[in-house]
Amino acid sequence: MKISVAGLNIFTIAIFIFFQRCTTGPQSGNNHHDSTVHIRIKALQGLRYNVVRFKVQPGADVKVTLTNMDDMDHNLVFTKPGKRKDVLGSAMQLGTKGPEMHYVPASSNVLWHITTLKPGDSQSITFTAPEKKGTYPYVCTYPGHGLTMYGVMYVTDKVLPPLKNDPNVPNTGKNPMAAHVHGSEKQQLHPYHLAAPYLIRTFMPGCGPAAIAVSLPDSLSYCWDAGSCSLRYAWTGAFLKKADLWQRKGNEVAQIAGSLFFKTRVNYPLRIGSKKNKPDVKFKGYHLVNQYPEFHYQMNGLDVYELIKSRPDGSGIDCHFRIPEANKPMEYIIAPANKEIIDASAGKRVNSALEFSAEQAHHFTISIIKKTT
Amino acid sequence: MKKVLIFMMLGLAFSGCNNQVNEQGSPYRVTDISLPEGLGGQVGGLAFLPDGRLAACFSSGEVMFYDPKKQTWHLYATGLHDPLGILAISKDTVVVMQRPELTRIIDNNNDGKADEYQTLTDDFGISGNYHEFAYGPVRDKAGNLYIALNAASPNGGVMKEVRGKLNPLTMDHPKEMYSPVPYRGWVMKYTFDGKLLPYASGFRSPNGLLIDTSDNLYVTDNQGDWVPTSTLYLVKKNHFYGHPASLVWKKNWRNGNPYKLPVCRLDSMRTKAIVLFPQGIIASSPSQPVIDYTHGQFGPFAGQIFVGEMDIPRIVRVMTEEINGHLQGACTPFLDGDSLHKGNNRLAFAPDGSLWVGQNDHGWAGHRGIQRISFTGKTPLDILRMHLTATGFDLTFTLPLHGDGITDVKHYKLRHYNYHYSSKYGSDLFHVKDVPITSIRISADHKTVSLKLDTIVPEMIYELTLSNIRSEHDEVLKQKIICYTVNQLNPKQD
Numbered sequence: 009m010k011i012s013v014a015g016l017n018i019f020t021i022a023i024f025i026f027f028q029r030c031t032t033g034p035q036s037g038n039n040h041h042d043s044t045v046h047i048r049i050k051a052l053q054g055l056r057y058n059v060v061r062f063k064v065q066p067g068a069d070v071k072v073t074l075t076n077m078d079d080m081d082h083n084l085v086f087t088k089p090g091k092r093k094d095v096l097g098s099a100m101q102l103g104t105k106g107p108e109m110h111y112v113p114a115s116s117n118v119l120w121h122i123t124t125l126k127p128g129d130s131q132s133i134t135f136t137a138p139e140k141k142g143t144y145p146y147v148c149t150y151p152g153h154g155l156t157m158y159g160v161m162y163v164t165d166k167v168l169p170p171l172k173n174d175p176n177v178p179n180t181g182k183n184p185m186a187a188h189v190h191g192s193e194k195q196q197l198h199p200y201h202l203a204a205p206y207l208i209r210t211f212m213p214g215c216g217p218a219a220i221a222v223s224l225p226d227s228l229s230y231c232w233d234a235g236s237c238s239l240r241y242a243w244t245g246a247f248l249k250k251a252d253l254w255q256r257k258g259n260e261v262a263q264i265a266g267s268l269f270f271k272t273r274v275n276y277p278l279r280i281g282s283k284k285n286k287p288d289v290k291f292k293g294y295h296l297v298n299q300y301p302e303f304h305y306q307m308n309g310l311d312v313y314e315l316i317k318s319r320p321d322g323s324g325i326d327c328h329f330r331i332p333e334a335n336k337p338m339e340y341i342i343a344p345a346n347k348e349i350i351d352a353s354a355g356k357r358v359n360s361a362l363e364f365s366a367e368q369a370h371h372f373t374i375s376i377i378k379k380t381t
Numbered sequence: 382m383k384k385v386l387i388f389m390m391l392g393l394a395f396s397g398c399n400n401q402v403n404e405q406g407s408p409y410r411v412t413d414i415s416l417p418e419g420l421g422g423q424v425g426g427l428a429f430l431p432d433g434r435l436a437a438c439f440s441s442g443e444v445m446f447y448d449p450k451k452q453t454w455h456l457y458a459t460g461l462h463d464p465l466g467i468l469a470i471s472k473d474t475v476v477v478m479q480r481p482e483l484t485r486i487i488d489n490n491n492d493g494k495a496d497e498y499q500t501l502t503d504d505f506g507i508s509g510n511y512h513e514f515a516y517g518p519v520r521d522k523a524g525n526l527y528i529a530l531n532a533a534s535p536n537g538g539v540m541k542e543v544r545g546k547l548n549p550l551t552m553d554h555p556k557e558m559y560s561p562v563p564y565r566g567w568v569m570k571y572t573f574d575g576k577l578l579p580y581a582s583g584f585r586s587p588n589g590l591l592i593d594t595s596d597n598l599y600v601t602d603n604q605g606d607w608v609p610t611s612t613l614y615l616v617k618k619n620h621f622y623g624h625p626a627s628l629v630w631k632k633n634w635r636n637g638n639p640y641k642l643p644v645c646r647l648d649s650m651r652t653k654a655i656v657l658f659p660q661g662i663i664a665s666s667p668s669q670p671v672i673d674y675t676h677g678q679f680g681p682f683a684g685q686i687f688v689g690e691m692d693i694p695r696i697v698r699v700m701t702e703e704i705n706g707h708l709q710g711a712c713t714p715f716l717d718g719d720s721l722h723k724g725n726n727r728l729a730f731a732p733d734g735s736l737w738v739g740q741n742d743h744g745w746a747g748h749r750g751i752q753r754i755s756f757t758g759k760t761p762l763d764i765l766r767m768h769l770t771a772t773g774f775d776l777t778f779t780l781p782l783h784g785d786g787i788t789d790v791k792h793y794k795l796r797h798y799n800y801h802y803s804s805k806y807g808s809d810l811f812h813v814k815d816v817p818i819t820s821i822r823i824s825a826d827h828k829t830v831s832l833k834l835d836t837i838v839p840e841m842i843y844e845l846t847l848s849n850i851r852s853e854h855d856e857v858l859k860q861k862i863i864c865y866t867v868n869q870l871n872p873k874q875d
Contacts, residue, residue, distance in 0.1 A: 079605075107659075111661070153692075209462035209479065216540070254463055257511050259511040
């Protein structure tokens with residue numbers, strides 16, 4: 009549906025696989041002194057490293073490569089055990105010297121570091137792991153980043169503790185892609201109880217970027233496009249997943265949490281008079297009528313209002329149109345594939361359209377009904 | 382439906398206020414404002430209603446009102462798409478900039494909750510790229526509004542369906558922000574008669590607009606490609622401010638891909654910042670500028686500009702002056718750390734003269750919540766003004782200085798440097814040079830120190846670090862770094 013989103017998912021899987029490799033560690037095998045252990049770390053969006061911990065044997069030759077995949081600068085500084093916060097504090101004190109020193113303080117607590125990398129840049133360092141076993145933190149000391157952007161190098165020959173109980177890694181590394189379901193009790197995302205009907209404007213799949221998602225009673229929901237000024241699709245079941253894009257940078261879209269029962273095949277359904285061309289539409293906003301949004305737009309300058317409700321028996325949705333100034337007959341086009349549209353309050357079905365007189369166009373309802381299977 | 386509303390309001394009615402008082406005798410006090418339970422608290426906009434209540438919009442889509450007297454929150458509107466700016470019109474009308482549109486939100490039936498969302502304008506493109514934030518609005522005296530549209534990030538793509546005509550010219554540059562749909566990277570003017578017009582181009586991530594009482598429009602921009610260090614611009618109609626992507630939407634643009642123009646040509650086209658914020662020294666990610674019209678209620682800096690900073694717990698102070706017919710000036714940290722959080726995204730002065738700060742992170746460095754900064758009445762020892770003279774700088778302090786050693790050059794470390802304008806993300810420091818101070822004088826009232834230099838080089842930042850400066854009553858100068866952007870030399874012999 010959206011290239012970047014598909015890319016993100018593959019990327020996430022790749023991180024996961026890589027992460028597994030690092031945490032279990034191929035370097036835990038024998039002959040570790042024979043070759044350099046190469047750890048590849050990426051700086052990612054959301055102030056985090058993709059690798060939040062790795063294990064090496066005491067005295068191992070280690071190569072660490074940092075690649076900055078984010079859209080701002082990052083570095084990576086290894087510190088002595090327990091000195092991550094001290095080093096962060098010293099970095100903050102660098103004042104005007106910070107940028108030139110890559111925010112790496114001249115401190116005996118700093119062991120090795122990778123300098124400030126611009127987006128897309130990469131740098132490697134090599135060092136010999138300490139003979140002294142312990143947990144050696146690494147952290148981004150760029151101002152403001154270090155409270156969440158860190159990880160740990162275990163110098164040990166023992167098995168690491170379970171990731172979720174590891175006090176040396178940030179929470180973002182433990183559960184980076186937690187899903188939040190809107191309208192469920194799992195996580196409260198707003199300071200009030202959400203009871204249908206309500207709407208959320210967010211990026212939605214299969215819609216233009218000015219999307220409006222509406223939750224209706226009877227576990228019905230729909231997506232209305234403020235760009236094309238039309239209903240795009242409707243679903244049944246839970247409302248949305250991952251609609252809280254604001255928690256992150258938002259390089260993604262929300263997901264519908266139920267199953268689709270209607271998806272329009274028509275670019276925009278209304279036609280004025282005998283004209284077959286799509287009219288120009290211009291979104292004007294919406295008005296809440298008992299909390300239901302009644303959308304308002306102009307179609308070739310003519311005011312159109314659309315209010316969508318659950319059908320009284322919950323079998324689907326009713327789209328109530330008002331065109332108070334209509335003075336010409338109208339057509340509502342139905343794509344042959346859209347067999348869900350089975351009813352209208354007025355008008356005459358002619359092939360793939362409903363025809364309304366000017367009078368009928370003042371107020372009519374299109375019903376979309378779920379298949380009973 | 383009514384039941385739901387009552388439930389909501391009850392749920393919000395209780396809320397306390399945790400006072401975090403700074404050390405005794407501090408000039409400024411930072412107080413946390415309690416948020417209703419369940420509110421993430423990523424602040425997109427702050428403004429005060431005529432009745433004295435705070436109107437705040439949050440990235441999670443709410444507009445909420447806060448009564449500072451009763452310390453209660455009230456839910457006004459919901460469901461907005463990543464709102465990043467709010468203008469308070471009246472107790473029943475606000476205008477909000479959300480990602481897809483500028484919206485007037487009205488409570489018609491006076492039940493305290495908005496029921497009408499009027500689209501004032503959506504006449505700009507959105508590609509679905511995550512970085513296409515929309516900022517503003519600010520209003521001039523005639524009632525025109527100004528908004529700013531962030532460029533798209535090369536770390537994200539565009540949706541299959543976009544709003545507006547897609548222009549692929551700038552999209553094939555893996556490290557540069559781009560402008561896939563109309564007016565990305567522009568400041569736009571929404572006229573009082575309802576038209577959205579392109580106003581100025583060349584912006585990258587302009588997360589902060591301000592209009593002063595003389596209708597000067599100021600905009601901040603964030604360091605990155607083509608923005609070697611973060612900026613404060615004085616924005617004028619039809620000017621270009623340096624980020625090339627936006628140029629594809631310039632009327633009658635016939636120069637193809639703006640990234641392929643020689644850098645020297647782009648450099649000659651651009652209007653430079655009136656104040657540069659040295660990266661990592663003064664600011665890393667500046668946000669909204671606000672001007673102090675409190676006439677002393679907020680301390681001695683009346684008429685100066687305060688700017689939020691996202692990456693570190695800081696508010697920056699900017700002082701400008703007209704030199705040779707052009708505005709330029711200096712910046713210095715105003716408040717650093719203590720109880721202040723980072724992520725200072727939005728600022729608004731309250732009717733009582735306190736400065737309210739809304740925090741945000743949105744996946745970057747930052748914080749969440751609202752804090753109030755109030756002046757305790759104790760004047761801080763600080764640099765009130767830094768003035769460029771024909772031969773150096775005059776520093777005027779808020780308090781008379783202690784005379785001991787005040788004219789000793791060892792207390793004043795001055796260097797200059799500048800940054801290189803290019804497609805590269807950020808810039809190293811260039812022309813870094815320690816600048817010798819040849820003589821130092823102090824005024825009879827002990828408030829102004831004049832630094833004399835051999836030469837002053839234009840298009841340089843002069844960074845001054847002070848040490849061991851104290852007032853005659855032994856207050857210590859806390860903010861020791863100030864950076865003056867010299868665009869113009871002062872021809873006047875003072």
